[in-house]
Amino acid sequence: MKLPNFEYLAPSSPAEVVALLxxxxxxxKIIAGGQSLLPTMAFRLAQPAYLVDLRNVEGMNRIVIDDSGVRLGARTRWRDIEDDARLATAHPLLKEAITHVAHYQVRNRGTVGGSLAHADPAAEMPCIAATCEAELTLLGPEGERRMKAADFFLGPLTTALSDDEMILEVRLPRWPAQRRWAFLEFARRPGDFALGGVALYYDLDAENRACNTHIGVVGACYYSKRLPIAESALDGKRVDAETARAVARAASEEADPTSDFHASAEYRKSLVGTLLERALVTAAQRTS
Amino acid sequence: MNIAFELNGKPVEAEVPARTTLADCIRHHLMQTGTHVGCEHGVCGACTVIVDGDAVRSCLMLAAQASGAKVTTVEGLTPAEGLSALQESFRKHHALQCGFCTPGFLTTAHALLTQEPNADKERIRHVLSGNLCRCTGYINIIEAVCDARSAYAKSDPESR
Structure with missing residues (x-):
């Protein structure tokens, strides 16, 4: 249905955005691509009196790659990530995950900051932020503050962002070239919300055993977060078929999806196990 | 509020309420009704238009967000006489029946082939997954877009 009424504001600096909030x-509410916010408003799930557009704020769509990792400006579009060839080595997990975000036309508008602020547990970017221990830079009336993704996501569509704060950028820590990883999703049609998905990475120690394991799930969790029990089931082990099954079983038990029209919680838990077992095989076979 | 942008090569202006989507601005204020509105919440792709070269859902963009942009609708794809190569290909392959979704498919395919003239069939299938068609079963649409690629391989936009 048509959008509810609101007043439209388009300031030109982050400080003005925060002042208006x-x-x-x-x-x-802040609007950037509007690909989550506008449908939400069309359904009257949100009726903000003011929309503060970021379109005139310069410099918020930069992708910076340096020794600290990958920094994505909040207004970076999915399309910008797809088009940036450096990310294939600077952050292959991000690059792969983003190929699963929505459809072609939505990818030309939707933004990293919008997805993080919307915090849909079925979305890829919050999963990647949580899995990779991303750090968000937030701006409020009192100035900037930094926050770990683990402290940012509080529940479905719920974050630690205050009403008068905006996301400036998100930093994904540096990605070592030897790291093993995989990202797998299952959806009925390409571009649909996945019924479930997994993000996985681990490093290898001197004895070829997995360490620093990070596992996150898409669409099969109450909110975007890691699965520490499954992670510790892999740490210190050689990645073989038996270990993969055990870790997958642990993840399946640890995932906490809800049932909905598209799939039951039991199905989603089972799917997480199946996908994670496949992801472990893919990651083990991947050579850098 | 007053909005000014370029629609199909011509400067246009409209006085619209802030909540007006780009789709409704084009249809109701600028009276270009080739762009169709299906779901109004970004799942059907019927309202796809091209903004500064990129295919976007015009129901998920505010008219205000198009200020200063170059917007192309299905009307802008059609030459003064006859049909574009892509449109001819749709006719040749029977890529439409009722035609409601067709403007969205044409604008999506045009943006894709302009940016990626060598898109393979898998890429085309993937991109077109963002547009719903309830008549054709998609096969003929995919064939039509694949067949139109040769027209985009040339750099001369007049040949389209």
Whole structure:
């Protein structure tokens, strides 16, 4: 249905954005690509009185790759990540995960910051942020603060972002070239929300055993977070078929999806196990 | 609020409420009704238009967000006389029946082939997955887009 009424504001600096948010506490929402916000408004699940557009704020769509890792400006579009050839080595897990985000037309508008702020547990970017221990830079009236993804996601569509704060950028820590990884999803049609998905990476120690294991799930968790029990089932082990089955079983038990119209919680838990077992095989076979 | 942008090569202006989507601005204020509105929440792809070269869902973009942009709709793909190569290909391959979804498929395919003239069949299938068609079963649409690739391989836009 048609959008509810609102007042449209398009300031030109982050400071002005935050000032407008603070001037209308709880009544203003930031819009960038609008690919999650506008459907939400069309359904009347949100009716903000003010929309503060980031379109005139310069420099928020940069992808910076340096020794600290990959920094994505909040207004970076999925399309920008797809088009950036450096990311194939600088962060292959991100690059692969982003290929699963929505459809072609949505990918030309949707943004990293929008997805993080929307915090849909079925979305890829929150999963990657949580799995990779991303750090978000937030700006509020009191200035900037940094926050780990693990502290940012609090529940489905719920984050630690205050009403008067905006996301400036997200940093994914540096990606070692030898790292083993995989990202797998299952959806009925390409571009649909996945019924389930897994993000996995681990490093190898001197004895070829897995260490520093990170596992996250898409669409099969209450909110975007890691699966520490499954991770510790892999750490210190050689990645073989038996270990893969055990880790997959642990992840299946640890995942906490809800049932909905598309799939039951039991199905999603089972799917997480199946996908993670396949992901472990893929990651083990991957050579850098 | 007052919005000014370029629609199909011509400067246009409209006085619209802030909540007006680009789709409704094009249809109701600028009276270009080739762009169709299906679901109004970004799942069907019928309202796809091209903004600064990229295919976007015009129901998920505010008219205000198109200020200063170059917008192309299905009307802008059609030459003064006859049909474009892509449109001819749709006719040749029977890639439409009722035609409601067709403007969205044409704009999506045009943006894709302009940016990626060598897109393979798998890429085309993947991109077109963002557009729903309830008549054709998609096979003929995919054939039509694949067949139109040769027209985009040339760099001369006049040949399209």
């Amino acid at each position: 603070a001037a209308h506490p709880g009544e203003a």
